[in-house]
Amino acid sequence: MSNMKKDSEKKESKPRKVYSGPLRDKARTQDRLINTVGSVLEKRGYAGLTLANVGKASGLDRKNIYNYFGNFETLIKAYIDKKEFWKVESKNKIADILESSGTINKEQITDLLQDQFVTLMEDPGLQKIIHWEMAENSELLRTVADDRERVGEELFNILEKDFVGNEAKMRSSFAMILGGIYYLTIHASSNGSTICGIDVNTEEGSQIVKETLDEMIAFVFDKYSKK
Structure with missing residues (x-):
């Protein structure tokens, strides 16, 4: 009886086999193509992001792009959506804010923008996307920006409730802060030089930027908020 129990336990402990199939193969191929877009973008820049280069780098037949994405532009859009900060990295935080009591405090905004700074510093693919948006007039990139x-x-519609009469100045302030984040991170990645003597590629420089972001956002709230 004891031996039968042990045999039964052995059988139950065996790992389940993972079988391949059309759906699993499709997902793997899609992921491979999407990841290849990122690899080509990081190595060759947006000028080198062509159907031929992605097909060659993926090691797959180009027909897979049309079979699974319809066209090359849709494949690129799938990659951008995967990297987009507001859709991926901060999605849950933004959802929590929008579903909360209807207000946004400076700590929440600081948390979001500091996260965006860190994400951009650590993600060359996302840096390339932002730089691409600045450099080229494209319907696809305009859709992403919109x-x-x-x-x-x-978020601004909620924020404005606390900035009545100063809505434009509040928006302008955050536009400059966000623009600064974009420039600092892309500049640091492109040539590694300092900006105003600050090297954001170092832990010390990065920490100073995050602390300054905190202070700048606090200033916007203290200066323009009616609360």
């Missing part, structure tokens, strides 16, 4: 703006607008 999607990002819609998320921001939801």
Whole structure:
């Protein structure tokens, strides 16, 4: 009886086999193509992001791009959506803010923007996307920027309740802060030089920027908020 029990336990402890199939193979191929877009973008820049280069780097037949994404632009959009900060990294935080009591405090905004700074510093692919948006007039990139703006607008609509009469100055302040984050991170990645003597590639420089972000956001709230 004891031996039968042990045999039964051995059988139950065996790992389940993972079988391949059309759906699993499709997902793997899609992921491989999306990741290849990132690799090509980081190595060759947006000028080198072509159908031929992605197909060659992926090691897959180019027909897979059309079979699974319809066209090359949709594949690129899938990669951008995967990297987009407001849709991925901060999605849960933003959802919590929008579903909360209807107010946003300076700690929440500071947390979001400090997270964005860190994410951009650590993600070359996302840096390339932001730089690409600045350098090229593209319907696809405009759509991405507009999607990002819609998320921001939801936050601003809540913020404005506490900045009555100073809405434009509040928005302008955050536009300059966000623009500074973009420039600092892209500049640091592109040539590694200092900006105003600050090297954001170092732990010390990065920490100073995060602390200054905290102080700048606090200033915007203290200066323009009616609360």
